[in-house]
Amino acid sequence: MATPPLLQLTDVSLTFGGNPVFDNLSLTVHQGDRVALVGRNGSGKSTLMKVMGGLVEPDRGDRIVPTGSSVGYMEQEPDLSGFETLGDFAASELAAAEMYRVERASEGLKFDPDRPVATASGGERRRAALAKLMAEAPDLMLLDEPTNHLDIEAISWLEDELKSTRKGFVLISHDRRFLSELTRATLWIDRGEVRRQEQGFSAFEVWRDKAWDEEDTQRHKLDRKIKSEGRWAVEGISARRTRNQGRLRALQDLRKERSGQIRRQGSAALELTAGPKSGKKVIDAKGVTHAFADKSIVRDFDMTIQRGDRVAFVGPNGVGKTTLIKILAGEITPDAGSVKLGTNLVPAIFDQSRAQLDPDASLWDSLTQDRGMRVSGSSDQVMVRGAPRHVVGYLKDFLFDERQARAPVRSLSGGEKARLLLAKLLARESNLLVLDEPTNDLDVETLDLLQELLDDYDGTVMLISHDRDFLDRVATTTVAMEGGGRATVYAGGWSDYQAQKRADAAPEKKAKPASKPEKSAVAAKSDAQSALSFTEKHRLEELPAVIDRLTAEIAKLEEFLAQPDLFTKEPLKFKKGTEALVERQNALAAAEEEWLELAEKAEEA
Structure with a gap:
């Protein structure tokens, strides 16, 4: 049995600046629907969502919301005038007994509800607007790019909340994984027309390509028929006879149909040309330590970036990813440690703040x-x-x-x-790309093109992104920043980092249930280690965990490199994976040798 509709648009038409956005558009969203709203940048997705939310009045047509049903829209630029704090705004439509919902949402979305509106950033305002909508929980939630300005932890929280809700929602997002995880139907807006498929975003590209193939086939058939009939009209004297006027009118109708077809927008013609080849070693960082206003950004950080590496920096908002990437690019001098830049570097920088654009x-x-x-x-x-x-x-x-x-x-x-x-x-030739949140607001097709460009780019890339799918497609190395100055280097993209992180935790988890040694054994061990220096004792205790971690990383890399088509389809990733494997094998051998030496020294005492 079909669920009742929460929202209907019937024969809606809208024109902006003399240009039609929609013409006789109709759609229905039902109770419990989980819908991806997709389309190119500029296709009218946000405008359509505002029409659905009642914020934009169409020129013609009807918007119907059944009595008793509620529709909520997440504003991209919310009006917070009249409110003292972000929490006041987020809770403005709630009863006192429901305030806990805002507190819960503020924890998940990582903003301070006590932050004064006057000092709140644009990202904090958007998170407050999202928290407001999630706390109010209307029957239908309209979410326009909800993951913008969220870090991966907050995106995961939002994902879990939407998975567990019984409410309906419509999503606009550039985050493929977010859409694929959450949606069960797709609304595709293309040249003013909206089509619906009862499958989630993961099936969208196959559906879109099939629709475009069918459209191309029909257009070619129409072109051939027009050409054939046009030849008849020119060459056939009998065309002037009354009994053939119907055929001429049919030809005119065919031409009218063809001219009325809206040309499909092409793809962005992105090209990326590497400049002169840089030295093999692009960046060599040793002992880098930096703090900002008593907050530790990074502490005793070592990293070497080679030509051709694609290094992703991930972590919570505010942890210092942009600062670290600027330190490595030579734009900021660290408090301690050194950063040596390779020879012949020609950098190009994409700034998430859009500061390079004069409005x-x-x-x-x-x-x-x-x-x-x-x-x-x-x-x-x-x-x-x-x-x-x-x-x-x-x-x-x-x-x-x-x-x-x-x-x-x-x-x-x-x-x-x-x-x-x-x-x-x-437009610039470069051999080092620094990309700070390049994926924000880009449509899926442009993201695909950007990913292909970076794959083929004969230079080095450092990037910050919260788009997990993009990270998996591009990154060969991931630097995880966890706060408190901790920054750890992992091989591979986001999924590889998560797998290695789980593997690192596994030995520690297994070690907990181990039975306690006999008291005499503990005393003997203490006596034996007394001959070691404090640093050596600490190192001896630390090395087993290091060995376990390296062993797990090696196993993960061996599994990664065992993929049958990896060498032919992803030669760069295969090369980086092989280098990472050799590096960890050497590190494991060194760690085992060091442990043996320290253990022998302890036994001899």
């Missing part, structure tokens, strides 16, 4: 006035990887049209701003 400048000026892209003596050309290009032509590579070229940056959506930043970044 009042036009897209045209953003590119032509960029010192790294300016062409001397020309106001309409930009230098792209060593060759001049017309600014509009280059903008079209990133899916901007001629009309947008003169529009101010502030008029762009989040995804469009990200594409403009990519346009500036990819």
Whole structure:
């Protein structure tokens, strides 16, 4: 039995600036639906969600919410005027007895409900808006990019909450794994038309490609028929006879149908050219220690980054990922330790704060006035990887049209701003890419293209991202920052890091139930170790855990390298995995040798 509808849109049409966004669009969301709303940047996803939430009134058509049903929308830029704290805003629609819901959500989403609104960042405001919606728990939740400004721990909390709820929800997100884990139906908006499939996001790409293949086939058939009938109309004198006027009218109808078809938007034409080859050793960090306002960012951190590495930095918001990546890139001098940069480095930086974009400048000026892209003596050309290009032509590579070229940056959506930043970044030749949250607001197709570019890039990449799928696709090494100055290097991407972390914890877990040694044995061990220095005693106690960890990492890497197609399909990952395996095997041999020497010394005492 079908569940009752929570929301219906019927024959909805909407026009912005003379351009149709939707035309006679209809859709229904039922009780308990878990829906992914997908489409290209600029296709109208956010606008459609605002229509669904009642925030935007369509030009024509009806929005129907049954009496007694509630629909809630997570505002991307919430109005917090009139509220003292973020908690006041989040709890504004709740009874006093329900305040605990806001406290619970604030813990999961990691924001301080007592934070004054006046000092709250944009990310904190968005998290408060999300907490407000989760605490109110309407029958239908409309969530537009809820994972933006969340770290992976908060994303996992939100994921668990949505998995356990009985409420319905519609999600817009660039996070593939988040969508795949949560959705059971998909709404696809494409050229003003909305299609629905009763399968989650994991089946979307197959469905989309099949639909586009069928569309291409039908268009080719229509083109052939128009060509055939057009030849008849020109060559056949009998076409002028009254009895053939119907055939001419049919030809006119075919041409009208063909001209009415909306051309499918192409993919962004992203290209990335590596500059001159850097030295083999790109970054060599030793004993790096840094603090900010009495907060330890990193302590005694060692790392060597080789040419071709793809290093991901993960950890909670505020732990210092951006600071560490800037230290390694030579932008910040650490309090202690050293960072040596390799020879011939040409860096290019993608800044999550969008600080490189002037909101009042036009897209045209953003590119032509960029010192790294300016062409001397020309106001309409930009230098792209060593060759001049017309600014509009280059903008079209990133899916901007001629009309947008003169529009101010502030008029762009989040995804469009990200594409403009990519346009500036990819115009430069480089051999070291520093990417701070490059995935925010990008649509799935552009993310795919960016991932392919990074796979083929003949340079080194350091990146920060909370997108688990993107990390798995790109990273060959992961630096996990856990707070308190702790930063640990793991081989592979996010899933590899999680597996190695579980393996590290396993020996410690198994060791706990072990029976206590006899008192005499403990005393004997204490006497034996008395001949060791304090540092040696500590090292002797520490080494078994180190050996267990290295053994587990080696097993994981051997399993990773045993994949039959890895060498042919992912040669870079195979190379990095092999290097990591050899490194850990050498470290294991050294640790075992050190343990034997210390154990023998203790026995001889």
